[in-house]
Amino acid sequence: MANGTLTPGGRKILDAAALLFYGRGINAVGVDLIARQAGVTKKTLYDxxxxxxxxxAAYLRERDQRWREWLTARVSAGGGSAYGRVLATFDGLGEWMRRENPRGCAFVNAAAELTGPAHPGRAVIEDQKRWLRGYLRELGEEAGAADPAGLADELALLHEGATVLGGLSVTENPAATARSLAVLAMERAGCT
Amino acid sequence: MANGTLTPGGRKILDAAALLFYGRGINAVGVDLIARQAGVTKKTLYDxxxxxxxxxAAYLRERDQRWREWLTARVSAGGGSAYGRVLATFDGLGEWMRRENPRGCAFVNAAAELTGPAHPGRAVIEDQKRWLRGYLRELGEEAGAADPAGLADELALLHEGATVLGGLSVTENPAATARSLAVLAMERAGCT
DNA sequence: CTTGCAGTAAACCGATCTGTCTAGTTCACT
DNA sequence: AGTGAACTAGACAGATCGGTTTACTGCAAG
Known part of the structure; x- marks a missing residue:
């Protein structure tokens, strides 16, 4: 079930599901609605x-993949120093939030709904969070952090905080706030 | 429908609902289950x-009230300086998370599910977030912050980030991480 | 030419959803 | 003694839930 091996019907279903799940919540959206919105019968969906x-799970997996590819590409494209690359993750987050995350983090939202520990979506959520932390740790290491793991914890916390505040639109520009705190965190960590 | 004016049946319903809504998600819990768990008939619930x-909405309102009262009491009881009171909000958050928030912020989770703008719960969620920011702003002011509003944005972001990470149990002690970042933010803000 | 995959159309299943209703009981207050 | 509030018991309604099934069409590859 890799991305390329998706039939046209499957593609339409996944697109419709992504829109509906993120916009209205997972439990609030039924399979009948997804099929109708995708212009497809329920049989195709279950096939x-x-x-x-x-x-x-497929919806979460694809969203995770898109986010990873987009963020790493954007951070690499900047061509800045390692220090600058860490900060670029916050600029990237801000742009992503504006464009794709008006309702907050899809994975945090999914975690709120998928309470059964056996749900296959839970593994995807854990993966997503683990990946971001690992990525930030790498960047912190390259930037010369004294304690890369500790710095990654701090940066991850700033990412999540910004995403939540953005979803609730309680603050003006949470990604910029997070970025400015990231500067303090990196200075303390001895990054150059 | 103030807290004290709740009938015994109403009390049992609200208690059962709070447990189920927070633990399993709002949309995943039906009124039949709530009534059964409360040892009450559905008619009582609707009456x-x-x-x-x-x-x-009542569930969210009561949880908000409990959190506010608990946090302010804990912060006041510390008897420390204004500077110390800001940090005490993070100690309080850590304790609250351990005791009451294993599944993350009830309001963020609710926001993920209550997607209809007309839902009466949405107003409670907004209230909750606005209140915390205002409270942090007050504390920041007392601590002599140069820009209390800006500091409040930063502190609120740290609170939310810690809560989310705590709910996903991706980091060890997110409240402590947030607290250490709060120190940096306060130093920059010129707090004493 | 045929096999098999992807798909449509639509009926059907049992369970559960929110919400309503009737009928009767317990109990405190006046 | 009488009233009204709070409650139990349980049937009922229409909609929707996730999921299955049967029958049929279009089409590309061997």
């Missing part, structure tokens, strides 16, 4: 994905 | 609260 659970 | 929407 392609097998269950709603699996469709949810 | 007391009128609708599930209203019950959800």
């Amino acid at each position: 392609r994905f097998g269950s709603k659970e699996a469709l949810v | 007391r609260f009128g609708s599930k929407e209203a019950l959800v």
Whole structure:
């Protein structure tokens, strides 16, 4: 079920599901609505994905992949120093939030709904969070942080905080706030 | 429908609802289950609260109230300086998370599920976030922050970030991490 | 030419959803 | 003694839930 091996019907279903799941919540969206919105019958949906659970997991997996590819590409494209690359993750986050995350982090939202520990979506959520922390740790290491793991914890916390505040639109520009705190964190960590 | 004016049946319903809504998600919990868990009939539930929407709002309202009272009491009881009171909010958050927030912020989780703008719970969520920011702003002011509003944005972001990470249990002690970042933010703000 | 995959159309399943209703009981207050 | 509030018990309604099934069409590859 890799991305390329998706039938046209499957593609339409996943696109419709992504929009509906993120916009209205996972439990609030039924498979009938997804199929209708995708212009596809329910049979096609079950032929392609097998269950709603699996469709949810596929939705999260694809969103995770898109975010990773987009962020790493944007950070690499900047061409700045290692120090600058860490800060670029916050600029990237801000842009992503504006464009794709009006309702906050899709994974945090999903975690709020997928309470059963057996749900296949839970593994995807954990993966997503673990990846970001690992990525930030790498960048922190390259920037010469004295304690890369500790710095990664701080940076991850800033990322999550910004995303939540952006979703609740309680603050003006949370990504910029997070970025300015990241500067302090990096200075303390001895980054250059 | 103030807290004290709640009938015994209403009390049991609200207690059961709070446990179920927070633990399993709002949309995943039906009124039948709430009534059964409360040892009460559905009629009582509808006589007391009128609708599930209203019950959800009441649940959020009460949780908000409990959090506010607990935090302010804890911060005041410390008896420290204004500077110390700001940091005490993070100690309080850490304790609260350990005791009451294993699944993250109830309001962020609720916001993920209550996507309809007309839902009465949305106003409670906004209130909750606005209150925390205002409280942090007051404390920052007392601590002599050059830009109390800006500092409040930073502190609120740290609070939310810690809560989210705590709910996903991706980091060891997110409240302590947030607290250490808060120190940096306060130093920059010129707090004494 | 045929096999098999991707798809449509639509009926069907049992369970559960929010919400309503009737009928009757307990109990405190006046 | 009488009233009204709070409650139990349980049937009922219409909609929707996730999921299955049967029958049929279009089409590309061997």
